[in-house]
Amino acid sequence: MLDFPTWKKTWLWLITAVAILAALPSLVSMTSAKWPEALPDPTVNLGLDLAGGSHILLEAEPSQVAAQRLENLEEAVRTALRQAEPRIRIGDVSTADGRLTFMVEDMGEVDRARELILPLVNGNGMVREWDLSMVDETRFVLTPTEQGLEQAVTDAMDSATEVVRKRIDSLGTREPTIIRQGDTRIVVQVPGLQDPDALKELLGQTARLEFKLVDQTALPSDVAAGVAPPGSEIVPYAETTAQAGTSLAVRRLGGIRGDNLVGAQQTFDPQTNEPVVSITFDQQGGARFANLTRENVNKPFAIILDGKVLSAPNINEPILGGSASISGGFTTETANNLAISLRSGALPVDLAVIEERTVGPDLGADSIRSGLLAMTIGSVAVIVLMIATYGRFGLYATAALVINVLMILGIMAVLNTTLTLPGIAGFVLTIGAAVDANVLINERIREERKRGRRVVAAVETGYKEASRAIYDANVTNFIAGVLLFLFGSGPIRGFAVVLVIGLFTSVFTAVTLTRMWVAGWLRKARPNELNL
Incomplete structure (x- = not known):
């Protein structure tokens, strides 16, 4: 139980060092110093309640x-x-x-x-x-x-x-926090995005893409008057096109929707060098698109996006291979946004923005200061109590506590997780849980000494017996944390992330690392008594 060969100690210190190094960019970001650009910089992201x-x-x-x-x-x-x-x-x-x-x-x-x-x-x-x-x-x-x-x-x-x-x-x-509210509403909260205009533009685009045959029997006068032949409908041209202000008659049924798209990318037309969106259909969509173009050679078909005609090219030959391009007077930015919308899929229903707010980071800064103050005061109080109560073993617990906090930050940074205000509460809770594990171990060692066991035997038995209770307690907490993460949202998930990560780091630092340190001290000092 107290045997730590060199390879094992090297492995444990390597894990600890990597996690601590991963936490350094996040710690530097809290100060006015700058992290070197040449080095990797995984940092903990702040949630809406902290970063605005x-x-x-x-x-x-x-x-x-x-x-x-x-x-x-x-x-x-x-x-x-x-x-x-x-x-x-x-x-x-x-x-x-x-x-x-x-x-x-x-x-x-x-x-x-x-x-x-x-x-x-x-x-x-x-x-x-x-x-x-x-x-x-x-x-x-x-x-x-x-x-x-x-x-x-x-x-x-x-x-x-x-x-x-x-x-x-x-x-x-x-x-981001994206949750249903009621039957027909969706709440969207994006941390760190202070300008919601780009977000509104992206979410406000339905991206419903359709390919429909042009009704060539429609009279221009009827189309201008908004009168469509039976089985057809009048669709206006998009404002970005040269035909803006006019309309086109297209067949209402029998076209192809963009539901079968598997790819969309902003590219440039090789002939005009204008920004376009290149699209790719899956096998089923590609076959339908090929059939549509094969059966209607020399006929025009309209490319319609969100109820507006982008263009109405003529089908000169069957378009095989499941690929095509969409033009419509795009800029590079609008073509890229359209590609993003098409890749993510069309909204099955239009979404209107009925409320928007920009949350500033000031409240988050206050929350961070308050949370750090609470964590600092609590940590200092716990450190003083542990050292006063358990002496050398209290020093080991204190070192494990500091490493534990750094490891949580490092793992969160590597996993690109987000720290929320409840996450800070999870930090404080983790500190208490980590110290609780050392208290169980030290008290169990005291009991074994009172029963007359020798120092090494008492320490070994204390760690062995206390570890069982620690593992059982952490398993139940782990189940609770996973359920919170699966069924919670936003800040609740932020708390669950810190809790679950903290469970693993607490066991690693409070049990494994302290046991390695105690084993090294016992082997070196060979004490006859413990000041517990």
Whole structure:
């Protein structure tokens, strides 16, 4: 138990030294000194409550989810009946009043049409998404259910939350707080970002990319008047394009969405040297894009982003390979932002900023000073008590305590974790837990000496028996910390991170390191008595 060969001592000191060195950049950043640029500089990031930052509240419009579901259902029904063998023809299609209605032209095909539509109506089988009814024997009426709409809104908000998280992560920020609030709101807090305009611009872009065929039958006068032929819709050009202020008639259904994108990168057009966005589809999306361009050679198709036409190039030849480029009067910055938005995925619903705040770092500086003061006073009091009570063993506990704090900082810096105000509380709690471990060990050694054991035997037994209780206590704390991290958010997770890291470093310093120091002293001094 007290045997520490040279290789083991070297290994333990190496781990300690690496963790302490990793903490140095964070300590230097607290002073006016500068860390050398040539050296690695892992530093602990400060949370919103300490460093300040941006707070934004986003709200979604549920009616958009209902409209998108209705459009998806119409396209799915048309596709299912068109691909049936033989094809089932329908007419008089309407999506008025939030319902899909259509008429089967051949009355003898009604039953077969119902069999094809039922799987689309039932959805995943857990929630009935649509009610199917018949009118006048040949007209189908599909009405959304309340449960289906609620589930769709929930799924859309969950997806939107994940998209927001990906976009913020692409900015290089660390430990943002992104949580759902109510049914249709998302709270976003980004530490260290004092200017929320770039964040608002990035989150306010839905990035819904669509490729739709241009309706060449539409008369220019009708398009200018906002009148679209049946089955088409009028879409305005984006303000960044040369055709800004005009509109285009495109086929409402049958296009391709950007859901199958797997890559987007800002590049430059080799002919004009203008910034463009190069996109790549997955296998399924690439096949659909190839089919669309193959079947419509010499026809124009519109590239639409968030309901605005970016361009309407002519399909000169089939576009194979699943790659394409998007142009639209971009600057390098706007093209890069669009690429980020496309890579992170389209928002399933528009998000409007209904509240924004910029939190200054002044309150955080006060919190840091107060936390450090509390930690310093507590540490000094604990150090004085330990040395007065346990003498040499108290000095070992004090050294372990200092190393413990430095190791926590170093590990947090290497892992790029964020320190929050509750995290400072976790530091203080860790100090208490680390000292508690040494108290258990020292008191157990006292008991063994009172029972008549020799010095070495008492120390060895004390460490062995006390370690069991220490490990048991830390396992329960570890479980609690993991649960806090998994189910908590923001500052709660910050507390959990410090707690879990502190559990490992406390056991390492308070048990392993002090045992190595005590073993070295016993081997060198060979004392006959312990001043405990």
